[in-house]
Amino acid sequence: MATDPVCKMEVPEKEMDSIRTKYGTKILFFCSDSCKKNFEKDPSKYT
Numbered sequence: 001m002a003t004d005p006v007c008k009m010e011v012p013e014k015e016m017d018s019i020r021t022k023y024g025t026k027i028l029f030f031c032s033d034s035c036k037k038n039f040e041k042d043p044s045k046y047t
């Protein structure tokens, strides 16, 4: 499991359709598109 950095929910990272983004050398996973959008607005807030 990976942890959504925005809402701290656990996200199964092996699912092919999981919502993810690359941040530096890391791949981050999100529970929803809205969490991904929030992260992309201000990544430094969540890392």
Ligand SMILES: [Zn+2]
Pocket (backbone or CB within 6 Å): 004, 006, 007, 008, 009, 030, 031, 032, 035
């Ligand atoms: Zn989330």
